[in-house]
Amino acid sequence: MKKIGKQTFLISSDVVIKDTFSIVGPKEGEGPLGNYFDMIIDDSSWGEKSWEKSEQKLQKKAVENLIKNNKIEPQEIDLILSGDLLNQIVSSSYAARDLSIPFIGIYGACSTMALTMGLASLLIDGGFASNIICVTSSHFCTAERQYRAPLEMGGQRPLSSQWTVTGSGAVLLSNHGNGPKIKNVTFGKIIDLGVSDVNNMGAAMAPAAADTIKQNLIDTMNLVEYNEIVTGDLGSIGKKISDEILQKEKINIDQRHKDCGMLIYDIEKQDVHAGGSGCGCSAVVFSSYYYKLLKEKKLRNLLFAATGALHSPTICQQGETIPGISHAVGISS
Amino acid sequence: MKKIGKQTFLISSDVVIKDTFSIVGPKEGEGPLGNYFDMIIDDSSWGEKSWEKSEQKLQKKAVENLIKNNKIEPQEIDLILSGDLLNQIVSSSYAARDLSIPFIGIYGACSTMALTMGLASLLIDGGFASNIICVTSSHFCTAERQYRAPLEMGGQRPLSSQWTVTGSGAVLLSNHGNGPKIKNVTFGKIIDLGVSDVNNMGAAMAPAAADTIKQNLIDTMNLVEYNEIVTGDLGSIGKKISDEILQKEKINIDQRHKDCGMLIYDIEKQDVHAGGSGCGCSAVVFSSYYYKLLKEKKLRNLLFAATGALHSPTICQQGETIPGISHAVGISS
Numbered sequence: 284m285k286k287i288g289k290q291t292f293l294i295s296s297d298v299v300i301k302d303t304f305s306i307v308g309p310k311e312g313e314g315p316l317g318n319y320f321d322m323i324i325d326d327s328s329w330g331e332k333s334w335e336k337s338e339q340k341l342q343k344k345a346v347e348n349l350i351k352n353n354k355i356e357p358q359e360i361d362l363i364l365s366g367d368l369l370n371q372i373v374s375s376s377y378a379a380r381d382l383s384i385p386f387i388g389i390y391g392a393c394s395t396m397a398l399t400m401g402l403a404s405l406l407i408d409g410g411f412a413s414n415i416i417c418v419t420s421s422h423f424c425t426a427e428r429q430y431r432a433p434l435e436m437g438g439q440r441p442l443s444s445q446w447t448v449t450g451s452g453a454v455l456l457s458n459h460g461n462g463p464k465i466k467n468v469t470f471g472k473i474i475d476l477g478v479s480d481v482n483n484m485g486a487a488m489a490p491a492a493a494d495t496i497k498q499n500l501i502d503t504m505n506l507v508e509y510n511e512i513v514t515g516d517l518g519s520i521g522k523k524i525s526d527e528i529l530q531k532e533k534i535n536i537d538q539r540h541k542d543c544g545m546l547i548y549d550i551e552k553q554d555v556h557a558g559g560s561g562c563g564c565s566a567v568v569f570s571s572y573y574y575k576l577l578k579e580k581k582l583r584n585l586l587f588a589a590t591g592a593l594h595s596p597t598i599c600q601q602g603e604t605i606p607g608i609s610h611a612v613g614i615s616s
Numbered sequence: 617m618k619k620i621g622k623q624t625f626l627i628s629s630d631v632v633i634k635d636t637f638s639i640v641g642p643k644e645g646e647g648p649l650g651n652y653f654d655m656i657i658d659d660s661s662w663g664e665k666s667w668e669k670s671e672q673k674l675q676k677k678a679v680e681n682l683i684k685n686n687k688i689e690p691q692e693i694d695l696i697l698s699g700d701l702l703n704q705i706v707s708s709s710y711a712a713r714d715l716s717i718p719f720i721g722i723y724g725a726c727s728t729m730a731l732t733m734g735l736a737s738l739l740i741d742g743g744f745a746s747n748i749i750c751v752t753s754s755h756f757c758t759a760e761r762q763y764r765a766p767l768e769m770g771g772q773r774p775l776s777s778q779w780t781v782t783g784s785g786a787v788l789l790s791n792h793g794n795g796p797k798i799k800n801v802t803f804g805k806i807i808d809l810g811v812s813d814v815n816n817m818g819a820a821m822a823p824a825a826a827d828t829i830k831q832n833l834i835d836t837m838n839l840v841e842y843n844e845i846v847t848g849d850l851g852s853i854g855k856k857i858s859d860e861i862l863q864k865e866k867i868n869i870d871q872r873h874k875d876c877g878m879l880i881y882d883i884e885k886q887d888v889h890a891g892g893s894g895c896g897c898s899a900v901v902f903s904s905y906y907y908k909l910l911k912e913k914k915l916r917n918l919l920f921a922a923t924g925a926l927h928s929p930t931i932c933q934q935g936e937t938i939p940g941i942s943h944a945v946g947i948s949s
Contacts, residue, residue, distance in 0.1 A: 285743045286694065290718055292744050333934050361619065362803060369928065370703040372723045376806060376926035380939050385623055385803040387731065388723040388926070388941075390705045398720065402735070409742020410618045411625050429930075470695060470718040473709060593709035593721070595702065597762075601666050606713050608721075 285408070288502025291469045298404045298465040300577070300614070301414075301457040303570035304349040306341050308423070308449030311559075311567065314548045319571035320450075321348065327424065327449050334424035335373065341451035341563075342367070342378035342420040349416065349453045360384045361412035364399040367420050367562050368392060368447075369429060374420050384416070392591030393488075393516050394471070395419040396452060396566040397610040400587075401468035403456045404612065413458050420451035421561030430481070430596055443483040445518045445544060445560035446553075452566030454574075463577035467503055467613040471495040473593065475606035481599050485521025485544075485557055488590040491607035492517055493528035496588050499611045500534060507584050507613060512536050513573065514609070515565035515589030516544035518558030543568035543589075565589040577616040585614045618741070621835025624802045631737045631798040633910070633947070634747075634790040636903035637682040639674050641756070641782030644892075644900065647881045652904035653783075654681065660757065660782050667757035668706065674784035674896075675700070675711035675753040682749065682786045693717045694745035697732040700753050700895050701725060701780075702762060707753050717749070725924030726821075726849050727804070728752040729785060729899040730943040733920075734801035736789045737945065746791050753784035754894030763814070763929055776816040778851045778877060778893035779886075785899030787907075796910035800836055800946040804828040806926065808939035814932055818854025818877075818890055821923040824940035825850055826861035829921050832944045833867060840917050840946060845869050846906065847942070848898035848922030849877035851891030876901035876922075898922040910949040918947045 287293050305320045312323030322344070331337040342365070350357060363382065365375035366389035379386045391398035399417035406412050424434055426447035432438045456465070474494050478487040492514050500509075517525055522542045529536055543565040544558035569587055576582040588611035594603065620626050638653045645656030655677070664670040675698070683690060696715065698708035699722035712719045724731035732750035739745050757767055759780035765771045789798070807827050811820040825847050833842075850858055855875045862869055876898040877891035902920055909915040921944035927936065 286745070335931055335934060366721075366723060368704075370930060371701075371725065371926065371928035373926070373928045373931045376939055376941075377931065377936065380806045380808050383805050386806050386941060387735065387803055388699075390699060390721040390723045392704065402720065405742060405744050406738055409738060409744065411738050411742065412619070470720055472716055473713045473719050475713050593704065593706070595704035595706045597703060598668055598706045598710065601668060603710065606709055608709075608719060 290498045291467050291502035292405060293467055294404050294408045294465050296408050297458055298407045299457050299460045299462045301455045301460045301462050302349060302353050303454050303574045304345045305452045305567040305570040306345050306450055307567050311448055311450055311547055314553060316547055316572050319575060334422055338374045338420050338422035338425050339377045342374050342418055345451040345453040346416055346418055349455055353455060357382055357384055360414050360416055362387055363416045364389055364403050365418045366390050366395045368426055392593055393560060393562050394589040394591035394608055394610045395562045396569060397587055397589035397612050400454060401470060401610050401612050404465040404468050407456060407458050415456045416453060418453040419562040419566045421447050421563035423447045423449045426561055440556060441482045442556050443520055445484060445557045446555035447561035448547060448559045448564040450563035450567040452570030454570060463614050463616050465612050466615050469495055469499040469611045471609040473606045473608050475604055477604045479604045484560060484592045485518040486524055487592045487605040488607035489517055489521040489524035490528060491609040492588055492590045493525040495609035495611050497529060497532060497534055499586060503613060509584045509586045510582055511539050511541055512586040513541045513543060516560040517542050517590060518544040520557045577614060580616045583616050587612050587614060623831045624800050624835035625738060626800055627737050627741045627798050629741050630791055631740045632790050632793045632795045634788045634793045634795050635682060635686050636787050636907045637678045638785045638900040638903040639678050639783055640900050644781055644783055644880060647886060649880055649905050652908060667755055671707045671753055671755035671758050672710045675707050675751055678784040678786040679749055679751055682788055686788060690715055690717055693747050693749055695720055696749045697722055697736050698751045699723050699728045701759055724943060725926055726893060726895050727922040727924030727941055727943045728895045729902060730920055730922035730945050733787060734803060734943050734945050737798040737801055740789060740791050748789045749786060751786040752895040752899045754780050754896035755782045756780045759894055773889060774815045775889050776853055778817060778890045779888035780894035781880060781892045781897040783896035783900040785903030787903060796947050796949050798945050799948050802828055802832040802944045804942040806939045806941050808937055810937045812937045817893060817925045818851040819857055820925045820938040821940040822850055822854040822857035823861060824942040825921055825923045826858040828942035828944050830862060830865060830867055832919060836946060842917045842919045843915055844872050844874055845919040846874045846876060849893040850875045850923060851877040853890045910947060913949045916949055920945050920947060
């Protein structure tokens with residue numbers, strides 16, 4: 284059995300992050316990580332007639348560029364694992380439609396990047412695949428339309444709300460080659476402490492992030508010391524809550540805990556309230572900034588813990604609370 | 617590498633279908649397979665205040681009964697893999713919320729049962745898990761509301777339409793014990809031949825079913841002869857189209873091809889037009905009828921090829937066609 288501790292899987296063979304590709308919208312391009320992204324589009328519709336088609340294009344171009352840059356043929360990719368926030372994950376399936384690569388659709392809300400990378404690592408380590416592409420995306424305008432209100436309404440956003448990242452990140456995992464390696468994977472449990480405010484996703488996801496991080500740290504205690512632990516999109520409110528939950532359990536990660544939702548924007552100058560969010564948030568921050576740090580060995584051990592809120596507008600209108608989940612992958616340069 | 621041929625993964629160690637549990641609504645209980653189901657509810661709301669909550673209850677009770685009947689503790693289940701048709705797969709995540717089992721959310725539309733069983737088989741064969749529960753559900757009333765029109769409208773259904781099954785099927789896969797064994801898995805490619813009629817899902821999914829079945833038959837040619845090939849929910853129209861596509865390629869499966877959507881209802885007497893559909897369709901037919909046939913060794917080798925249509929109402933309103941996918945698992949008694 285390749286399970287260590289209660290909930291973590293050990294990756295014993297080489298699972299290499301061979302390359303990544305990130306595309307973001309103009310707002311993300313103007314943020315503090317602007318120089319790290321592979322492509323910045325200057326208009327978030329990208330010439331398409333609907334926001335949904337724009338988001339598909341983001342994901343499709345991320346995968347196409349990843350394949351092209353690595354001079355591989357689509358037939359050499361054993362599987363593509365992807366998912367996104369939209370109903371029936373249409374950004375992912377329509378983006379993958381022309382690729383002719385076996386497709387596994389995933390739903391983990393904003394935890395998707397870590398979930399796909401975790402699953403792909405197990406499939407490669409298990410000897411089932413040589414190359415897998417993991418990809419996800421989000422788009423501010425598709426997410427607002429689906430989860431909140433029509434953009435045209437110009438509704439006021441509460442200060443606890445987060446700004447959905449427009450962007451797509453794609454990762455090529457391989458059983459050979461050079462690059463950072465995935466060392467362990469923790470799939471999270473669903474945690475719901477009763478938050479029902481759909482404008483405070485950070486608070487809804489924070490307990491799940493704390494739970495998965497804690498479990499990974501316990502399970503891998505004798506194996507690795509992480510230099511950084513990065514959550515997906517807790518934002519400033521969620522990050523604080525997750526740190527407090529962990530502190531109560533005598534786990535202090537405060538100093539080495541970063542959050543993709545806080546890294547991608549200049550929170551005050553860019554007026555994004557609690558920070559960035561969306562599947563694309565952790566995907567593009569990982570595929571650009573963190574991949575570069577790991578590749579250049581400026582960061583030795585990273586725990587990448589993306590977080591997702593698993594609600595739907597329908598179910599929240601029926602009075603339900605918001606369950607959160609977090610999946611984590613341990614990566615060494 | 618455990619891949620055989622182009623697209624199929626060989627399961628070399630024991631991946632046993634240890635047990636299953638199926639719950640269906642009254643209409644399904646009155647159908648030809650009525651005697652095979654573990655539980656038939658007599659009112660499809662099942663005492664809940666919304667159809668969405670009823671569907672969650674179906675899935676939750678299927679899992680709870682599966683765990684109880686097998687006298688295992690939830691902690692002995694390494695992972696739960698589930699998904700459904702609803703936006704953000706809320707039936708699955710809310711059903712799994714109280715289970716405290718690491719959760720992997722999947723989206724494969726009506727192909728979900730085969731997709732989760734396929735993924736779980738790889739994870740068990742790879743040495744990552746001892747026990748995995750795969751589960752999915754659908755509900756006529758949630759699906760109508762989300763994909764088509766409010767039930768209260770009483771809209772006329774075209775003859776090509778299918779009836780979404782109210783039900784949930786859960787499967788316990790294990791690396792030990794007695795029972796039918798999963799021998800191979802083929803993950804499908806997305807196939808879109810341009811069908812845009814949302815009332816003819818069978819036609820949209822048929823080319824994907826044909827593609828995955830063909831690929832599995834080619835990849836496993838020297839290993840296994842299937843006594844039956846069962847598709848998920850093509851219905852009478854889709855089944856005919858998929859058989860015709862395969863016949864053009866000189867593959868004749870007509871005699872041994874069954875379809876869960878045609879087995880679950882008495883198509884004429886129960887007024888379901890082209891047959892049953894929904895994630896729950898293949899899930900409950902497999903978890904009851906086929907599991908029993910395999911367990912009692914009345915069926916030696918089965919190819920279970922569930923099929924899904926990967927569209928959303930939003931994207932179809934924007935003029936898009938409907939991509940299909942099919943995932944297949946080869947099972948021996």
